[in-house]
Amino acid sequence: MLFDDDPAMKETIVSVLVPVAVPRAYTYRVPAGVSVVPGTIVKVPLGPREVLGAVWDGEPDAGINSNKLKVISRVYETARPLDEELRRFIDWVANWTLSPPGMVLRMVLRSEEALEDEPPISGVRRRKGQMPERMTPARQKVLDVTENGVAWTKSSLAQAAGVSTSVIDGLLQQEVLESVALPAVAPSPAPQVEFAQTKLTPAQQVASDGLVASFGKGAAVSLIDGVTGSGKTEVYFEAIAEALRRGHQALVLLPEIALTEQFLRRFEKRFGVYPAEWHSEITPKKRGRVWRGVASGDVRVVIGARSALFLPFADLGLIIVDEEHDGAFKQDDRVPYNARDMSVVRGHLSRFPVVLASATPSVESRVNADLGRYQRFELPERASGAALPDLKAIDMRQNGPSRGRWIAPELFQAMKEAFADGAQSLLFLNRRGYAPLTLCRTCGHRFQCPHCSSWLVEHRFQKRLVCHHCGHNESVPKACPSCNTVDSLVACGPGVERIAEEVENLFPDARTLILSSDLPGGPERLRREMKIVEDGGADIVIGTQLVAKGHNFPKMRLVGVIDADLGLAHGDPRAAEKTFQLLAQVTGRAGRVTGGGKGFLQTYSPDHPVLKALMSQDRDAFYNAEIEARRATGLPPFGRLAALVISGPDKLATEGYARALARGAPNEAAVTLLGPAEAALAMIRGRYRFRLLLMAPRQFDLQAYIRQWLDNGPKATKGLRVQVDVDPQHFL
DNA sequence: AGCACGCCGACT
DNA sequence: GTCGGCGTGCTC
Numbered sequence: 001m002l003f004d005d006d007p008a009m010k011e012t013i014v015s016v017l018v019p020v021a022v023p024r025a026y027t028y029r030v031p032a033g034v035s036v037v038p039g040t041i042v043k044v045p046l047g048p049r050e051v052l053g054a055v056w057d058g059e060p061d062a063g064i065n066s067n068k069l070k071v072i073s074r075v076y077e078t079a080r081p082l083d084e085e086l087r088r089f090i091d092w093v094a095n096w097t098l099s100p101p102g103m104v105l106r107m108v109l110r111s112e113e114a115l116e117d118e119p120p121i122s123g124v125r126r127r128k129g130q131m132p133e134r135m136t137p138a139r140q141k142v143l144d145v146t147e148n149g150v151a152w153t154k155s156s157l158a159q160a161a162g163v164s165t166s167v168i169d170g171l172l173q174q175e176v177l178e179s180v181a182l183p184a185v186a187p188s189p190a191p192q193v194e195f196a197q198t199k200l201t202p203a204q205q206v207a208s209d210g211l212v213a214s215f216g217k218g219a220a221v222s223l224i225d226g227v228t229g230s231g232k233t234e235v236y237f238e239a240i241a242e243a244l245r246r247g248h249q250a251l252v253l254l255p256e257i258a259l260t261e262q263f264l265r266r267f268e269k270r271f272g273v274y275p276a277e278w279h280s281e282i283t284p285k286k287r288g289r290v291w292r293g294v295a296s297g298d299v300r301v302v303i304g305a306r307s308a309l310f311l312p313f314a315d316l317g318l319i320i321v322d323e324e325h326d327g328a329f330k331q332d333d334r335v336p337y338n339a340r341d342m343s344v345v346r347g348h349l350s351r352f353p354v355v356l357a358s359a360t361p362s363v364e365s366r367v368n369a370d371l372g373r374y375q376r377f378e379l380p381e382r383a384s385g386a387a388l389p390d391l392k393a394i395d396m397r398q399n400g401p402s403r404g405r406w407i408a409p410e411l412f413q414a415m416k417e418a419f420a421d422g423a424q425s426l427l428f429l430n431r432r433g434y435a436p437l438t439l440c441r442t443c444g445h446r447f448q449c450p451h452c453s454s455w456l457v458e459h460r461f462q463k464r465l466v467c468h469h470c471g472h473n474e475s476v477p478k479a480c481p482s483c484n485t486v487d488s489l490v491a492c493g494p495g496v497e498r499i500a501e502e503v504e505n506l507f508p509d510a511r512t513l514i515l516s517s518d519l520p521g522g523p524e525r526l527r528r529e530m531k532i533v534e535d536g537g538a539d540i541v542i543g544t545q546l547v548a549k550g551h552n553f554p555k556m557r558l559v560g561v562i563d564a565d566l567g568l569a570h571g572d573p574r575a576a577e578k579t580f581q582l583l584a585q586v587t588g589r590a591g592r593v594t595g596g597g598k599g600f601l602q603t604y605s606p607d608h609p610v611l612k613a614l615m616s617q618d619r620d621a622f623y624n625a626e627i628e629a630r631r632a633t634g635l636p637p638f639g640r641l642a643a644l645v646i647s648g649p650d651k652l653a654t655e656g657y658a659r660a661l662a663r664g665a666p667n668e669a670a671v672t673l674l675g676p677a678e679a680a681l682a683m684i685r686g687r688y689r690f691r692l693l694l695m696a697p698r699q700f701d702l703q704a705y706i707r708q709w710l711d712n713g714p715k716a717t718k719g720l721r722v723q724v725d726v727d728p729q730h731f732l
Numbered sequence: 733a734g735c736a737c738g739c740c741g742a743c744t
Numbered sequence: 745g746t747c748g749g750c751g752t753g754c755t756c
Contacts, residue, residue: 016744020745026744047743048747064744103745334745 013069015056017090018046019106021099023711026053027060029071036072039081041115043074052109053102054082076115080295082108082312085350092349093342096731098707098722099335107310107335113284114291123151124168124177132176138163142171151180187298191271193241198234198270207377211239211355214375215246215317219348223324223369224357226379227388227619228588232357233263234383236320237270239355240301248317248352249300253339255328256280256305258549261527262534267303278304278311281523306331306339309346317352319343323549324356324365325581336723348732359588360581363574363630364637364727366623373729386595389559391587391615393606400602406494407502411560411600419510419539423557423594427499427542428586430566432468432518434460434498435491438476445482460497461520499562500542507540515543548585557597559590564601564611573635573643580610580622587614634695636726644692644706645723657720658692661709669696669705698730 014036015025028044030036040055050073082090090108094101126146132139141161146152158165171177200208207224214220226232236252243250252275254263259279267275276290276299290311293299297314304311306329309319321329321340329339340356347354356365356374369376382388394400394408401408407415407427415425435458438447447456449467456465458476466473479486491498500514513529526546533541536555541547567579583601591597603611613622630636636643646658696702706722 013744018743020743022743022745024744028744044744046746049743051745061744069744106745 013060014072015058015060016042016044016053016072017056017102017105018044018051018053019102019109020046020051021103023100024061025056025058025101027064027069029069031071034072034075036075037081039083039087041076041079041081041109042072043076044072045070052112052115054087054105054109057087078117079115080312080314086312088349089342089346092345093335093337095703096342096345096728097335097337097724098703098710103335104310107307108312110307110310111284111287111291113288114295116288123153123180124157124172125149125151125180127175127178130174130176132171132174136167138167139171139176142167143176146177187293188276189273190300191240191244191267191273191275193244193271195272196270198237200234200238201231201381201383203379203381204231204235204383207235207379208238210375210377211236211353212242214353215242217353218351220353220375221344221347221368221373222353222355222375222377223361223365224355224377224379225361225366225369226357226359226377227382228359228585229382229384229386229592230359230379231383232322232359232379233266234270235377235379236322236355236357237267239318239320239353240271243318244300246317248315249294249297249302249313250318250320251308251311251313251316252301252303252320252322253306253308253329253343254303254322255326255549257328257546258323258326259303259305260530260551262551264303267301271301275301275303278302278308280305280307309339309342316346316350318355319347319352320355320357322357324358325360325362326358326549327578330725332723336721338725338727341727345728345732360584360619363577363623363626364729367627367637368727368729370627382592382595384593384595386591386593386597388617389587389590389597389599391599391601391617393564393611393615394600394602395606396602396604405502406499406562406602407506407560408600408602411602412506414558414598414600415507415540415560418558418598419507421557424533424536424538424553424555425540425558425560426547426553426556426586426589427503427540427560427562428544428547429494429496429499429542429562430545430582431457431493431495431563432459432516432544433457433466433495434501435493435495437492438465438489439492440480440483440485440488441490442485442488443480443483445480457495458491459518494562496542496544503540503542510539511537512540512542513538515541515547517544517546545582545586547589548582552592553589554593556589557591557594559587559597559599561586561599561601564603565605565608568605568608568610576610576626576629580614580626583611583614584619634693637729643725644694645721645725646692647721647723654720661706662692662694664709665694665696665705666700668700669694669702 012030013027014030016028017025036042036055038055038057042053042055043050044053090104091101094104126149141163145157145161154165154168158168168177172179211222214222224232224235240250256279264274276293278290290299294302295312295314302308302311321343324340331337344354365374368374394410396408399408399410418425437455438458439445447465449456449472454467457468459466464473464475480488496514496516500512503512513533515529519525530551532538533553534551561583564583567575587599590599601611601615609625610622631638646654694702
């Protein structure tokens with residue numbers, strides 16, 4: 001610092017953004033002799049505790065009583081300051097989502113261990129000449145392995161010798177082995193751009209060339225719109241290769257469920273190494289390593305779930321959002337953002353290409369491509385040359401199964417043939433548990449959740465009644481709680497467990513398997529069972545929506561949708577879109593590799609336009625109709641509007657606030673409240689939500705209006721959450 | 733009295 | 745988001 005002895009300079013104060021829900025950056029003193037720049041990561045006292053923060057841009061708040069100011073307690077000098085582009089991104093996201101900027105920063109600084117240098121790894125090594133007091137077979141194995149004097153980590157040595165770590169502890173105790181410090185982990189090897197170039201089909205080549213050509217031209221967004229199995233991944237791998245050639249880092253965002261070993265292997269096949277992973281199940285230590293590697297530039301490619309978007313990349317030059325239509329890119333709590341949209345924003349602010357890929361793009365992205373905001377690359381055929389599956393509706397009014405059964409004769413017949421051929425079948429039903437409703441056949445009592453009044457779902461495995469909204473669960477009673485009649489309860493309707501029961505009756509010799517997120521054993525077991533299906537170790541799979549994405553099942557030839565109408569009747573304005581996407585993805589599993597796939601959609605409304613478009617494999621028919629309908633009703637993404645989801649502690653208050661917000665809107669903002677009939681009163685996690693559409697001219701700052709309303713509105717707006725649910729393309 | 737909750741405001 | 749303060753209501 002220049003004028004070190006100038007008293008005025010000793011009083012340096014700066015803005016520091018702290019990771020809490022306060023409306024603006026706070027002001028802190030900088031210790032004498034220390035220099036910080038915007039983006040420097042610091043630790044500061046805040047109330048009774050110390051928190052991480054980052055020095056922020058802009059003049060510090062001069063209005064704060066100077067004897068209230070506290071001093072920065074620590075400066076992380078080895079951590080690279082958050083760069084200008086990341087800081088602008090944080091501010092942008094905070095403004096768009098109506099969140100305090102500190103809460104967005106929190107997503108960037110989520111790995112505190114990343115900021116500490118990793119302690120050296122301790123290893124063990126053989127001490128020359130020392131022998132254990134008593135020799136045992138396990139000890140001998142350890143001695144054999146360590147004979148050459150090379151140092152091992154405890155766990156890898158235990159594994160290599162085939163013994164438990166306690167054997168090693170014993171030998172350490174007797175000083176046969178000694179502890180040594182191992183060098184810190186070497187940076188992971190860089191992906192090799194030319195490791196194994198895949199042979200592309202002509203359509204893939206066109207798309208790949210187009211993506212490569214979009215580099216160096218600023219913020220170009222491309223949509224890869226290709227049917228299931230068309231090889232979108234191979235195409236965007238070439239974009240990653242180009243980013244790497246240009247010396248940039250690349251980020252691939254996937255819905256959490258699609259982050260699979262299978263995907264990592266595909267990456268390895270192309271680039272020779274595994275990419276860095278970032279998702280909720282990464283251990284804190286690995287998390288810290290990836291965070292630091294990303295910031296230093298050692299890590300070149302990250303494959304991650306939505307939160308990876310907030311990593312502090314040293315030089316990010318490409319984002320891929322695969323399965324861009326997927327709802328898992330939306331975060332619902334804390335900062336409610338859509339990682340697909342915020343990826344487009346990050347690319348825009350940092351002027352690099354962003355690639356959105358899907359077999360069933362969101363209506364928003366289709367519209368953006370139609371309007372020329374996005375470049376579109378179509379892949380109309382499967383890369384393997386296999387034909388798309390042959391889809392057929394089964395009219396359940398005429399050709400349904402007998403009472404108490406759920407699989408129609410025609411579907412059963414097809415399953416029989418597939419089984420005889422040694423092919424896999426998938427029965428899809430997006431309903432967990434055994435039965436969605438339980439009632440008393442004596443008095444008609446229906447089991448309802450005491451917290452949110454939705455039906456309790458019977459789970460026969462766990463012998464419990466479970467609320468799928470709030471998680472409440474109770475055991476199944478012997479007698480009806482209303483009329484006390486014993487053994488009078490009946491299960492109504494099917495869930496996957498009930499379908500599995502029927503399949504086991506129909507196919508006693510087949511290997512059946514349920515794939516559902518709630519089965520005992522957790523994600524670990526689910527991964528194992530996915531692998532079993534992948535390797536052909538099951539004949540008939542009964543699955544919920546998690547079979548729709550991520551995993552590729554090479555032996556699957558038949559898909560039966562048990563209830564194709566489920567989801568179409570929802571009040572959600574995106575119900576038709578979601579159903580189309582889900583069913584297209586699920587039926588697309590059939591014959592993806594082998595060809596010759598077949599699909600059956602059991603329905604009571606075979607003439608529904610969504611199902612008709614699905615069955616004719618005519619995606620454009622669906623999108624054109626849906627886009628027209630949205631345009632006509634002014635639903636997103638039309639009408640220059642922001643769609644807001646408002647949720648609050650109780651229905652009446654929430655509705656009241658929403659109406660007040662709508663009423664108070666200035667003239668230039670036209671406001672529509674979507675009432676319960678159209679859409680909006682849905683129970684989600686025990687909270688009433690509903691959808692409010694605020695339409696405003698582009699130049700009108702809706703976010704500012706809403707923020708002001710929240711700040712100055714009725715006091716009871718505290719529990720209220722406002723969520724912007726529209727893509728920001730209009731505002732870039 | 734002793735404490736478990738829940739609500740509320742402050743945090744620079 | 746997290747903490748402390750303070751009120752309520754319940755138990756020893």
